[in-house]
Amino acid sequence: MIRLSRPIALALSVLALLVVDPFVASAQPPPSLSEISERLDDLYRSRASIARMEIEIVTPNRTRSMRIRAWSRGENRSLIRIEAPARERGTATLRRDRNLWNFLPRISRTIRVPPSMMLSGWMGSDLTNDDLVRSSSLEDDFDGSVVGPDPEGRGWLIRYEARPGTVGLWRRIETVVNQAGTIPIESRYYDRRMRLARTMTYSEVREMDGRRIPTVLTIQPNDRPGHRTVMRYVDLDFDASVSESTFSLSELEQQR
Amino acid sequence: MIRSVTTRYALRSLRRNLKRTLLSAIGVAFGVGIGLIAISFVSGQMSMLYDAAARGGVGHLKVAPAGWNESRRTELRLDDFEAQLAAVRAVEGVRLAAPHAGARALLALGTRSVQVTLSGVDPTVEQAALRYVRELDEGDYLANDSELGPRQIVLGRSLVTRLDAEVGDELVVTSVDDEGEIQSALVVLVGVADVHNRQINDGISQVPLAMIEQLTGRPGATDISIVLDSYHDIERVQPRIVEALRSDNEALDMFEVSSEIRAGKAKSDGYTVAMLLVILLVVLMGVMSAQLTSVLERRKEFAVLAALGMRSRNLIAVLLTEGLALGVLSAAFAIAWAGPIVASWAAHGVDMSGLVQGEDTGVAQGSVLMELVFYPEFGLGFFVTAISLAVGATLVASIYPAVFASRTDPASALRVDR
C-alpha cells in the first residue's frame, strides 16, 4: 500500500508538476497480518526527513524527468525544491498547515495557491488526487486477509477490502509481499466497480538510513497504455534534524 | 347642449352613410387587427425565451444575499435560509422556489477525475425548475427518501463519459471547506442527464443540498430560483416577495441576473417599438386619406351647415366625434376578428417547430434550451391595446381633415362642382 508522507504529498500535488510522491513501503517480516499492514502504512514515517528523488513521467508523446529534494516535518510541514532539469531548478513548494506556496525563480515570485486549485490533482503523472491528499490507512480503513502464496512465487498475496463507510477510490488492494513479509513487491488497485485500475511495482530494494526499502516505485494505470510514472529514491534521511525555520517563506525563496 | 347635438349629428351622419362608415371601419379594423396579432406574436417570441431561461436555471426571480449579483461568489449564503424559503413559497403567484448552493469539487473514479462545480439542490422541486434534468437519459433523479441519504449525484453525459462511469458507481467527491480543510465523500451516480449539448452537459452535476453542507461546512443555500406562471407576472410578484423576505436578501428579476437576457429584451423591445410604429403609421395614413376623401366629398354638406350658422369649432367637434365613433366601431371589428385568433393561440399555443429544421425538439441558446411553442397573452391588455390603437389612429387621422373641412369657404363650396 502506498503510504504517502502527508506533508510531502500535499506539497507535491500542488507543484502543478505532477510530482509523484515517493512512497515506499517496507515492513519487518512478522507473519502477523496486522503487523504487515501497520508496517506498510508506516513505511516512510519519521518525525522529520530529507529525501532526494528522481521522477520520470512517461506518456505516449513525451517523457519528463526531474530530480527533487524534499524536507518534511510532522504531518503539516514540507518543502520541496526542484534540482533538475536546469530550466526548473530552484522552483520550490512550501506547505505549512493548510497553506501552499510556490516559488518560481525564473520570475522571482512566490505565489500562494488557492484552495480550489489544490483539487485539480496533478497534471500528467499517474498519481491520483486520492494518493496525494487522502490519508487512509490499511490498518484502519481496510480488512486484510492473507490469500495465500503469490501465484508467481514471489511471496505472499495479501488482500485488503475497503471497510464499508470508508471514503476512498479503492474497493480492493491486493499486495504481494516478499516471503518474510517485510517488503512489498507489487500492489494492484481495484476501483469501486472492482476493475483493475492500476498496478504499482516496487523494486531495487536498498538500505537507506538503516531501513531496507524498495527505492524504485513504478505506477502503471491499467486503462491507459503508454502512461507510466517512475519514482526513485536517490537518498533518504530518516529522523533528520529539520528545523521549523526551514518551512518559512524566506527559506522558500532561497535558491539553495 | 352643444355636445349632445354634436354627438347626435355625428352619429347620424355616420348612420346615413352606412356603407362608407362600415367600409372605413373594416379598413381600420383590418390594420389594427394585424397590429394586434403582430404584437402578440412578437411578445410570444420573447416570452418563449424568457420562460425557457426561467426554467433553464435562471428563474423569473432570484432571491440572493446582498452583493451576490456582482460577485457571484459560491461561498455566500442566504440569511436565515429555511425561514426565507418557506416565506417565499407562501407568496401568491410563486409556482416553484428552488434553492441552490455551489461548491467546486473534484469527482474521481479509479484513475480518472473531473473538476466540476457541484450544484446542491432540493430534489423535490429541482426537476420542475430545471428543464435539463426533467427527463433523465439513464437512471433516476435524486430522491429525498433514498437510503443513500445525501450521497447521491446526477451528472451530465459528457462527465460520465470522461469518468468512464456507470449508473450505480460510487464516486469520490473531494472539496475544500471553509477552513481550508479538504473534505471528501462517496456519492453514488444515480442518474445521467443528456441534453445533447456538451457545454450544458458539462455543467450538470447535482447533489442534495445536504451534501454541499457536508463538503463545505456551510449550511443553507446561496440563492433561490423562483419560477412563476409566466414572465408577465414578474412585476406583480416581485414586490410581494420583497415584502415576504423582510431582510437584507435581495429579490432580483431575471433581467438583473442575466445580462444576456437583458440584452435580448432591449433588442426585442426596440424591435417591437419599431414594428408598431410602422404599423401605426400605415394605419394612420390609410385612415387619414379615407377621412380626407370623405371630407372632400361632403364639402357641400359642410358649407350648408356653415351657412346655417354652425361655427367651425363645432364642425371640428363633429368630425372628431365621427372619428371617435368610427374608432370605437373599428376597435369592435378588430377585436371581433383578431380576438378569436389570439385567444386560440393563448389557449393552444403557437407551434414554431415545424418551421425550424433541427433534429432535436429543443434548441439551445447560450445556456438555455427552448421549447418551440409559445402562448401569447390574451387578457385585458389585448382589449386595451385594440381600443387605444383603433381610436387613437382614427382620432389622430381625423384631425387634419376636420381642420381642413372647417376652413372651407362656404360660398365657394356651394358653387357648382367643376
Add this chain to the structure above:
Amino acid sequence: MFGTTLRTAWRNLGRNRRRTGLTLGAIAVAQTAVLVFSGMINGFGDSTLETVTGPIVGHAQIHAHDWREERATEMAIDDVTAKLAAIRALPGVDSAFARVYAPALVASEMDGHGAMILGVDLDAETGPGGLLEGIAPEALDGEHPALIGAAFARDTGMEVGDELAVVGSASDGSIAADLVTITGLIETPLDMINRGGLIVGISVVQEAFLLEDSAHEITVRGADPGAADALVASLSTIDGLDELEILTWQEVAPEMSQILEVMGVYGYIVMIIVFMAAAAGVANTMLMSTFERRRELGMLLALGSGPGRLLRMVLTEALLLGLLGVAVGTVVGGALVLYWSEAGMDVLMGGGASAEGLAMFGVGVDPYVYPFLTVGNVVAGFIGIAVVSVVAAFLPALGTARLEPVEAMRG
C-alpha cells in the same frame, strides 16, 4: 383602345389633384414603411449573424483533433506561421488569426487566482475582424502587455499597471512561468474572458508554455458567414491542414445557428405582418377613394359609358396610382435605408442597456443596425402593393358599375 383608357385614366387623376395626391401619398408611405422595415430586419439578421460569427468564433475554426474535448496544452497545431500564411493567401479568406489557450495561476501580489490565458497576435488582431479591433494602441504598449477581463479584475482587486506572475503547465509538463503587466481592462461579454481571462501576446505565451510556433486554434473569416462550408472546403486543400480538424462556425456553435434560424423565421413572419398592415392601409385608401367617386361614376354611367368600360377605367387609374405611389415610396424608402446603412440605426433607443457590456449568446452585440435592401424586397413591394391597390379598387368599382346610374348619382 388601351391608349384611350390610359389617357382617360391619366386625365381623371389629374383632374382631382387632392384626391389623387392623398391616395398616392398613402401608397407611397406604405411602400416606404415596408422597405424601411424590411431593411431593418435584414440589417438585424445580419448584425446578429456578424455578432455570432464575431472575432471569437469566426466563420471557420481549425484545431488539433480532440483538443476541444481534452483541452490539453500539448494538443497544438504546429508550424503555425507557415499555415497562417497559406490560409491568408487563399482567395475568399478575409482574415485568419492563431490563438493559444493556457490555463494558469495568476497573481499580482501573493494570492494566486485560477485564470485562462489567451495568447493572441496583438498587432494583427487590432486590425479589421480581430479580437482587439478598436482597442487603443496605448493599451498594448510595453514589454509584456496584458489585457484582463473587467469582472476578473474587479473580483480580485487587480489593476492596470500591476505586474502579474503567470504560472502554468507547459506543453511538456514542466513549469511555465512569466511576468506580464496589465495595460488595460477588457469588457467582453464572453464569460470565460470577462470573469477569468487574461489576453497576452501570443509569442510571450508560446515561449513560456514551450509551444514553439504552435497554437491551439486558428480562426478564419471569409466574406460571408453563410458560405462557411465553401470556406472549410477550400481550407482543406491546404497542405498540412488535412490532419487537423476544420469546422464551420455552425459546427462549432450549433446552438447559435439554430437560434439564428428561429430568428430568421420570426423576422420573415413579422415582415409579412408589416406588409399586410401596409396593404391594409392602401386598401383602405383605395376603397374609400373609389367609394367616394360613386356620384361621379354614376354620372358617367348615365352619360352612356358601359359598365365594363367604367370598370376598366377605374382599375387603370388604380394601377397607375399604385405603380406611381410605389415608385415614389421606393425612392423615399430607398433613400432612408441608404442613409441609415451608413449612419446606423439605433435599435435600442436607450432601452436601458449601455453600448458596452451587452451580451447575447455570450458574444458582443452592436447596438447599431445597418439596414440594407435586396432586389427581392423592392420587387415584392412593387408587385404586392400595386396588386393590392387594384384589388381594393375593384370591389367598390364593380359595385358601382352594376348600379343604376340614378342610384349611383344619389350617393
